[in-house]
Amino acid sequence: MIDKVLSLLLLEDSPDDAKIIERELRKGTVPFRLTVVDSERNFRTALEKAEIDLVLSDYNLPGFSGFAALAICRQQCPDVPFIFVSGVLGEEQAIETLKQGATDYVLKTGLSRLVPAIERAMIEVDVLNEKRRAEQLLIEREKKYRTLVTEINDGVFIVDNDGVLLYANESLSSMFGYDSPDEMIGMHYSNLMHPEDVGNASALSYRFQKEGFLPERLEIRGVQRDGGMCYVEVKPVVIRNGGTVGGARGVIRDMTERRLAEETIRSQKNELELSNKVLNTAFKELESSSEELMRRNEELVAAQNALIEKNAQIQADEQRLKEAQELGRMGSWEFDVESGGIIWSEQVFKLYERDMALGPPTVEEEQSYYTPEDAATLREYAGLAIQNRAEYSHDFQVFLPGGKRKWFTATITPVNDAAGTVRKLKGVVHDITDRKIAERRQALAVAILNTLNELKEKRETMREIILMLKRHIGVEAVGLRLHEDHDYPYFETNGFPDDFIEQERFLCARDESGSAVLDAGGSPVLECMCGVVISGGSDPSKPFFTPGGSFWTNSMDGIMTHTNEDGRLSRLRSRCKDEGYESVALVPLRSKTRIIGLLQFNDRRKNQFTPDLISFLEGIGASIGIALDRYEAEEHIKRALEEKEVMLKEIHHRVKNNLQLVSSMLGLQARYIRDARDVELFNDSCNRIRSMALIHEKLYMSEDLSRIDFSEFINALTDELARSYNIVSGRYKVSIDVRNIFLNINKAIPVGLIINELLSNAMKHAFPDDKSGTIFVELKKEDDSYLLTVSDDGIGLPEDFQFPGTTTLGLTLVDTFVKQLNGGIDIVRDSGLTYIIRFAG
Known part of the structure; x- marks a missing residue:
């Protein structure tokens, strides 16, 4: 079942066909958002700008084709399914489309196949994505394995058939006193052994080379780089390439401290035996040496006390190991291959929350804890561990009674007998639930923050976020309330029944006329627990409330009982209880100190929320x-x-x-x-x-109120002045060169008046006696200033004319406006008259 809104791209040149296809799509249960294009350019643009989940395409289009669209789609979005929807597709053409990479084809005469074809295509996409995720998981596991081998406290080695060291980890080099594993590579294993143990090892090496046999474990004395001695336990495994022995690998554990402790105990035991002999002798000499007997008895007591202390130390070490497993939430297990019997450590029982009195589960019973996929993987890895004599690990979910879920990671290690046959499987189970939850919550928080940062249309964004939260938490229903007028109605919901939404849409109490009831301060009187949270009435000292202002419960029986005893929540409605919801969480939406709405999470199952989940949701609510x-x-x-x-x-x-x-x-x-x-x-x-x-x-009239297109203005001004002075058409012309010049109103008015005065003077005086000519107006930008030039090829100015100094009103205004613009003016009298005015940009 498809549980997300699909983004569909339809390439169709017929609007009627597009409507028919959309109508057919709406008959199905697949949620979708449809974009229709009818040309190659629009098709390419849609692929580039939108995240398309699936493409539907006609076969024949004007100036374009379905095959060309398929090629473009495979180049830009190789994994997006592509389905032909055509009325003229023959059998041979249909086969050719599939060869070229199309996912499917549907005839327009059989559109009932369209929705199933889309569902099938999206399932194939999910399968492909799952395969890729599995491949990535395999890479991560390999990396994890390499990290484990590198960082493990035990030494790890690989030798060839001749006993030459091919690989060593950091722990092994440190164990034998070398600075790095590289110093050990190429050494023969005998160089690391005590000379007295080399003979036995040589005999074992001969049998290994001839028969491919190695014991399950052996203890030897090692020689360190500085000549010191260490005791080590070796667990070797034969490396086989088909039927050929390819060397050996294994783990070496430093047993020096344990051997020293054993030798101490052995020494103490010998001392105890000696004390017993002394005691017997003392009894024989009792009559002649009573004082000597007392002394020997004291020595015996001291030896016994020392032995007791040593045993207590060993028990304390075992207790510390147990506590370390509990702290790390780890446990060990064993499985007998022949009998099928399972052994769990005490910590494994705690991890699975299983009563130890019941004993470990059977193999079939244990499989019921897992998903079918995880159960199959664990069975497969167990078989591979036996077959390949190799260790495997797997992360998996565990489903416990009461609906509780955990995440575990487990290792599966084969245990061989002296003949090399795998008799047992053993391993470690580690609870990684917190890590998995943190990873999923981090991914969800990032996705929600990215969605909020791109918020353009509020309702669509909130719908998408609610769907994310519902999928992450796994609850039945999620709702969002936002402030509107005097109330906080549902703005968006997912999963609530229609009648529930209709009855619970509003929170504000209503009077007999249906009007909102307000308190003395003019604030709405909000009902239900939602109203308590929104109005800031949460009290963290009371049950069910948090310091962040949220309300949550995993059982409505508890909240109803508490309400009846307390009497504090007198306006509490029972609609959630009546609907059968048990787990309910109400999280405020905060902006600084204000509450602008809330998120509501409902589920008919109990125990769906935890304190850390509510805290996480409060952070999401604030965002x-x-x-x-x-x-x-x-x-x-x-x-x-x-x-x-x-x-x-x-x-x-x-x-x-x-x-x-x-x-x-x-x-x-x-x-x-x-x-x-x-x-x-x-x-x-x-x-x-x-x-x-x-x-x-x-x-x-302008789209931009801050500036004026001066080209349009000067043309309009010229026409106005020509009409004002009754200029005969064709007597002279006005040449205007003003392109892409925009001025704000502070400059536009004085510049406009300057041009008005200079154009008026030219029209009135430059061409007397019906002479003809040309008036030029040019305005351009030069660096950070403007250059205005108004000129004509008329009679020019009188020889005795002086500027400044003139008494004409028009030029006086021009001079005033130029100064207002912080500009300057020059007059050129060659071949007519030219005014050159420069002012700041």
């Missing part, structure tokens, strides 16, 4: 709360900016209208003026006002 708070703040800023933009446009629009009104009023006033000079002054003022109005018009 979600902060992310949602940030999202709402960003959305608020976006709305505020949009409102500000609308307001600025309205301001510019009104300023433009008011300036046009002033210009119109001046125009009306000018009709009553008889003096031509005064009329001209009025018209100039109108032109200046229209120039500023034009700037505000361009601003409120």
Whole structure:
């Protein structure tokens, strides 16, 4: 069953066919998100930008083909399933598509096959991914094995048929006093043995070379690099390549301390025996030497006390070993190959939470603790250990009574008899549950944080996170409540029955009219345990609550009983209890000191939560709360900016209208003026006002309120001035060279007025007596400044004209505006008149 939302890409040029295919998909139970494209470019873009789980493609498309799409998909996404959906696919063409790498094909006349084909394709993808994970696990296990061999306290060795050392680990070199294993490689094993033991070893070596026989274990005296002696226990294993002996490998354990202790005990035993002899002699001489008898008796007591102390030391060592296994959550086991009997250490019983009075389980009973896959793997490794006489290890899940799960890792080591036959299997079981849980929680936290960092659409993101949490924890239902008006309704859920959601959607108490009930402070009166958590009423000194403000229980019987005794939770609803939920957890979503909602986890099974799981979920809840708070703040800023933009446009629009009104009023006033000079002054003022109005018009019509496209502005201004001065079309032309120049309003108004004055002067004075010519306007950016040039090829200025110093209003305004821009102006009188103005960018 597919339990994730599939991202499907459909390549189809017919919208009707695409709708039919989508409708067919919705008939199935597969959750999906469909993207439809109809061209090669859109197909490539979709593959690059989205994580596609499966591709559906028509066979024939205009200017493109299903085969070409298949080739592109196999190049960009080689593992994504590709299914042809076509109405014209013949048998030979269908076979060819499969040869080219297609996963399947479905005829449009048989779309009922589409959903099963998708499910089958996704199962194949899961199988492929599982195979890859298994390969990666094998690599990790090999690495773990190498690390174990390198770091183990016992020495590990490999020798060839002649007894030459091919491999040694750090522990072996340290045991024999060498600085590194490299110093030992190439040495003959006899160089590491006491001379008195070499003879026996040579006879054993001869039998090994002839018969491939080695004893299960042997003890020898080793010679260290500095000449010192050590006692070691060797457990060798023959290396066989087919039927040929290829050398030997094994483990060497330093037994020096134990041998010294044994020799001490042996010496003490001899002393005890000697004391007994002395005692017998003392009894014979009792009459003649009573004082000597007392002295000997004291020596005997002292020897006995020493022996007792030594035995106590040995027992203490065994107790420390037991405590070390308990601390490390490890235990040992043995399996008799012939009888099938199993022996567990006390710690293994504790790990499996099994009563020791029941004894170890049978092989069949033990298999019931594991998944079918893990049980099969353990059986396989046991067989391989016997067959290959090699050690194997495996990580697996253990399912205990009451629904509890653990993770163990176990080693399987063969034990040979003197003839080299495997008689037993033994090994160590290690509880790695905490490590596995930490790894899975870390992966989940990283996935959720990555999803929150990319939060764009709130509902889709929360739906995805809820699904992640549900899969990780393994509970039946997960819900998310968020603040809305005076309540905290469900924002997103997964797994709750529809009638449960409908009845529990809101938390705020309602009056007879259905309105929300508020307390004296104006806050909503929230019901149910959800309301207690959201309102911050959690009391960690009480049962079921945590210091982080969460509520959780593994049995609703407990919480209902406590509520009845306490009376504190008077507004508690019983809907979760009535629905049959036993395990319930409510985790607040925090942003700084505020609670903005909560996560709810429900399951009909008991004992689904632990304190460390709740603590982990509180951290997740804080991350979600902060992310949602940030999202709402960003959305608020976006709305505020949009409102500000609308307001600025309205301001510019009104300023433009008011300036046009002033210009119109001046125009009306000018009709009553008889003096031509005064009329001209009025018209100039109108032109200046229209120039500023034009700037505000361009601003409120622009997508960017902070700057104006000056190319459009100058063209519009030229047309306005031409109409104002009744310029006959064709008398002269205006050449404008302004490209990609954008100015903000602080520069746009003075620059616009400068251009207005200089263009007005040129239109009025440069071409008298109906002469023709050209007016040039150029505005460009040079480094960090702008260069404005307004010129004409008309009659130019009078010879006695001086600037500055002129008394004309227009040029006085130009000079004022240039200074306002922190710029400078130059006048060139060759071949007409040119104004060159430079101002800061």
